[in-house]
Amino acid sequence: MPHHLMNLRHVPDDEADEIRALFEAHEVRYYETPPSRWGISMGGFWVHDEDEAARARRLLDDYQRQRAQTQRQAYEASLAAGETGGVWSMLRRRPVRTLAAVLAIVVIAGLSLLPFVRLG
Structure with a gap:
């Protein structure tokens, strides 16, 4: 049974590319569905196996924690520079x-x- 790992709606291209690279580096057997133009279907990253889903979710959790930190630092630097x-x-x-x-x-x-x- 397919397991939905992450919704791709409103995900920046650089983040989606980094997640693809992460999955490929750790040999996660995933597949991807693109979001529709009209917002009817959500795209996302999917896996078939339950064990693979648990491993992929752990990788995603770590990645998203790191991404949140780097984005927060970039935002604070931009704020300090007066750009934001x-x-x-x-x-x-x-x-x-x-x-x-x-x-x-x-x-x-x-x-x-x-x-x-x-x-x-």
Whole structure:
């Protein structure tokens, strides 16, 4: 019976490539199904054997712990360098783009709520 190891929806290409390399380095017999364009089916990494699934899950757990640490460090370095931040840093770097996005959000929210406001 197939065992689903990991969903591939919203997984960056570099992460999926690293997982493929990890499985191949440890000779995990896996197969992969791609996610559909319309979000109907989830893609993922699968194995047939239960023992293989347990081994692959241990490898995935270790990999994801390491990836979380490296991504957190990269984010903190980017934050310290001033490359990443919240709305205020975006407003300082790209004021026109940020204000246009905020204006678009307000217009869309207003148009969406307009029928409900008119009921009252």
